[in-house]
Amino acid sequence: MKRQITACVLAAAAMLAGGAGRADAPAGIFKIVKGGVSVQRNGASVPATVGMPVFQSDRIVTGADGSAGITFEDNALLSLGPSSALSLDRFAFNSTTHEGAFETTLSSGKLAVVSGKIAHHEQDAMKVRTPSTILGVRGTKFLVEAGGT
């Protein structure tokens, strides 16, 4: 009986993961890139360009003259100000059911957010972390500044 339940939970988890899109599917796309903006992915750093996709686990870093605007698969909009660093810790979105998870960490700088369908579907499915807080997003437009120490 117990084994049966475990098997069911595993099957349901696999189904959810499958429905939420492939792990290599882009989470979003750069729409605005000004000044120095780079993406750290798999240990390498590449300059960001308009039209470049953003993936789960990417870290986006802007220089003193840099800023960037990104649209996400769930219609969320994000922008980063100068001297900022944002990690895309987790992104999953099921376009049929709107279930998903959207978790980022702003370690320095400024961030503007308009939440999308993930946050709209489920309270706190979207989270933004700073070094001293966790924001549970229940909609929609907000600003975050990571002060640093």
Next chain:
Amino acid sequence: MRRAGRILAAAAALLLAACATPDRIVLLPDDQGKVGKLNVHGSAGGDTLLNSAYDTATVSGGKAQRSTGNAQDVNKDFGGVLATLPQAPVAYTFYFLVNSDDLTPESKALAPAILAEIARRPAAEVVVIGHTDAQGSDDYNDKLSLQRAQAVKQQLIALGFDAARIAVAGRGKREPLIPTAEGVPEPRNRRAEVLVR
């Protein structure tokens, strides 16, 4: 001498703590004027709810302090990052003939306006989301809604738009424009939303 050093160290630590800029979170009204909610959980424990326009949480030492800001200060401190937010997506609705993926003539005429919007946006993407009315099973409607989205995609490709930039999704009967009871035919729900992002 040693004592003076200790005092200096203590003073330096105080100065450093004072200089450490706190984290700041500001809730804004969205473009429609609606205000959402944010739960701010400080690392020192405790939750602070922001739920009205320009509510601000200032977090230092992991503790959040709530205050009310204003549009002027927000524009001064965050004007640059706000100006870098991408344009919000815009949605167009296409309607279908009953039980089919054939568009109504009025909907076919929408395509040029969508292409113009696509041309205006940097790295524009199109997402076509199909919907159905409440007749038939979930499974049938999930498939029909996807077929409708694919039919619109084909039309946009025929008009010269890049196939690689068009994504499709089916929402079945989950998101009716006009809510109805199960099994009720409703032409306004047999639609596809074309989102330009």
